[in-house]
Amino acid sequence: MKVANHTVVEIHYTLKDADGSVIDSSANSDPLKYLQGAGNIVPGLEKAMLEKAPGDTFSAVIAPEEGYGQQKPELIQIMPRSAFDHIEELDVGMAFHAENTHGQPMEVEIIDIDGDEITINGNHPLAGVELHFEIEVVSVRQATAEEIDRGDVH
Structure with a gap:
């Protein structure tokens, strides 16, 4: 199964800034689980995830406008x-x-x-930051009706 709206996706990720400094990572922990299409992750990464399948690994560079926005x-x-x-x-x-x-x-x-x-x-700490993701897709499954209604995974 490939990533599409209303699928539950598990990923391992490493997030770096443009200088290569690690901001966050799921290394040595459980994968991040989210509901695709529900706005649970930044829009640019959600777009980059479409059509990916378990086992896929890829990099994505997300501009601030598709991440946490510009500083206001x-x-x-x-x-x-x-x-x-x-x-x-x-x-x-x-x-x-x-x-x-x-x-x-x-x-x-x-x-x-x-x-x-x-x-x-009051800006998000990552507002204005170009986000550099390294992603490994762990699993993809169809979301339950309850998950879709709630807009998150449980």
């Missing part, structure tokens, strides 16, 4: 220290759960601290 400057904001009064110690790299202007959850990261000015970034 409006998601970088300077906040007053008083907005973090409930936290004693702030450090660059700390992440927090917040809500966007539409009330949807998002994660923000502190990227700079300058006195009482705290700069946060």
